Amino acid sequence: MPKLKKRRLGFVLDMTPLVDITFLLLTFFMLTAKFKSEAESQQRFTIVRPQATADTSRLPDKDLAIIKIGIDTVAGDTSYYYEMTNETDWARVVGSMEQLQLPPNARQVKVGLSELDELIRRTRIVKPTTRFAIDADRRVRYKWVEDLMEVLRQNRATVFNFVTDRRPPEQPPM
Amino acid sequence: MGVADFGGEVKRERRGGTRRRKKMRRLRYRLDMTPLVDIAFLLLTFFMLTTTLITPQVMEMTVPPERTQVEVRQSELLTLRIRQDGRIFYSLGQDAPQPIELKDLRTLAVRENVRLKNRLITLLKASPNVPYGRVIAVLDVLNQAELEITEQLAREGLKRERRFAIAPMTEQDEQEIAQL
Missing domain, CATH: 3.30.420.270 (Nucleotidyltransferase; domain 5)
Incomplete structure (x- = not known):
């Protein structure tokens, strides 16, 4: 009996497979992690996106101009926000607009409809292949989106995307 | 908890026989991997909790370039x-x-x-x-x-x-x- 007890107390556990898996997972998560863009870290609102059924189309990362319609969490007012994923294009578009008075490292700008029109026009000149996406909060009045679509249409940006979130299958649409 | 074995087979150190002992030590040494594994788990937990796997999807929309009146039935x-x-x-x-x-x-x-x-x-x-x-x-x-x-x-x-x-x-x- 005493011999058996001793054996139970000190056993050797091979942890190599566990550590292997851990490192594998760690590598996966580290490599797939996408950090918040500079523009996103500067914004003072969160967008509650409208939900749509699952789709395979994803938001492109290259040469994308995003027009956000967000509700400011502090002030509670709705506004348009403009940002671009391509840094050089962004500098060229914003650099020529003195009226914006941006801090040097700003990646997102709060604009009105007329400035937005100017920004979109310049974006189209700088890089005509830039794609446009409308990332609006689902609670904003449709008027905001309608006006924006009109501006896009006037600038010949006739194809654009609405950014949505995937709706869980069991949940009915609002 | 039991003893975690990271370094492959480890033989118990024997007393006596100084010459032999020295050689054994050089060949098979015990490396404590606990801190390494700790950090690995910590990082793993961090990345798992902070990643959002779902990227937003898009809905494509097309508008006519001109606002013209089109006759439709x-x-x-x-x-x-x-x-x-x-x-x-x-x-x-x-x-x-x-x-x-x-x-x-x-x-x-x-x-x-x-x-x-x-x-x-x-x-x-x-x-x-x-x-x-x-x-x-x-x-x-x-x-x-x-x-x-x-x-x-x-x-x-x-x-x-x-x-x-x-x-x-x-x-x-x-x-x-x-x-x-």
């Missing part, structure tokens, strides 16, 4: 109107607008499109005061109906051509559905 027009309170009304041609639930919209879109065999033009008019999420919900239903329409038309040997437009809501539209 009234019988081939399906107008969908979204009122301020979010209620949806449909009217075929010049018929009086009828209220419709979101869940029935898909059936309607499929039925009318198949009946008119690609010639139906769907026009969506939303009140400026309706929440944007409601408009997307309607667009989503129409997109879903598209699959079924394509399939049913293909059975008849037709290729689906979507004819859809978004138009601003006029005062006349507002009045037509205000009392319903």
Whole structure:
């Protein structure tokens, strides 16, 4: 009996497979992690996106101009926000607009409809292949989106995307 | 807990025999991997908790480049109107607008499109005061109906051509559905 007890107390556990898996997972998560863009870290609102059924189309990362319609969490007012994923294009578009008075490292700008029109026009000149996406909060009045679509249409940006979130299958649409 | 073994087989150190012991030590030494594993788990937990795996998806939208008046046959027009309170009304041609639930919209879109065999033009008019999420919900239903329409038309040997437009809501539209 005493011999058996001793054996139970000190056993050797091979942890190599566990550590292997851990490192594998760690590598996966580290490599797939996408950090918040500079523009996103500067914004003072969160967008509650409208939900749509699952789709395979994803938001492109290259040469994308995003027009956000967000509700400011502090002030509670709705506004348009403009940002671009391509840094050089962004500098060229914003650099020529003195009226914006941006801090040097700003990646997102709060604009009105007329400035937005100017920004979109310049974006189209700088890089005509830039794609446009409308990332609006689902609670904003449709008027905001309608006006924006009109501006896009006037600038010949006739194809654009609405950014949505995937709706869980069991949940009915609002 | 038991002893975690990281370094392969480890033989117990024997007492005595200094010469032999020295050699053994150099060949097989015990490396304590606990701190390394601790850090690995910590990082793993951090990355697992902070990653969002779902990237937002998009819904493509096309608008006509020019705002021109296009002559369409009234019988081939399906107008969908979204009122301020979010209620949806449909009217075929010049018929009086009828209220419709979101869940029935898909059936309607499929039925009318198949009946008119690609010639139906769907026009969506939303009140400026309706929440944007409601408009997307309607667009989503129409997109879903598209699959079924394509399939049913293909059975008849037709290729689906979507004819859809978004138009601003006029005062006349507002009045037509205000009392319903």
